[in-house]
Amino acid sequence: MSPNPVNDILTIDIQMERSDDxxxxxxxxxxxxxxxxxxxxAADRIQVEYNAELLIPGIYLMSISNAEGHLTKSFTKS
Incomplete structure (x- = not known):
């Protein structure tokens, strides 16, 4: 995730070994x-953008999950 802290657009980069939901x-x-x-x-790198402009300043949690498990990371809206 970048940038962190975020002001406007949060970019989430995910590397996948195979196709998955x-x-x-x-x-x-x-x-x-x-x-x-x-x-x-797809089995590749994907990039998702989230518009964080409307978030109030604070700490947030981003969770990414699939059939195999999940990952949670925090980010800050400044």
């Missing part, structure tokens, strides 16, 4: 769902 979710610090997107990816 991905779920991307952004939650605020209180666990409230802010955004979610389901993606059918």
């Amino acid at each position: 991905l779920m991307l979710i952004i939650n605020d610090q209180n666990g409230h769902l802010i955004w979610q997107k389901k993606i059918k990816s």
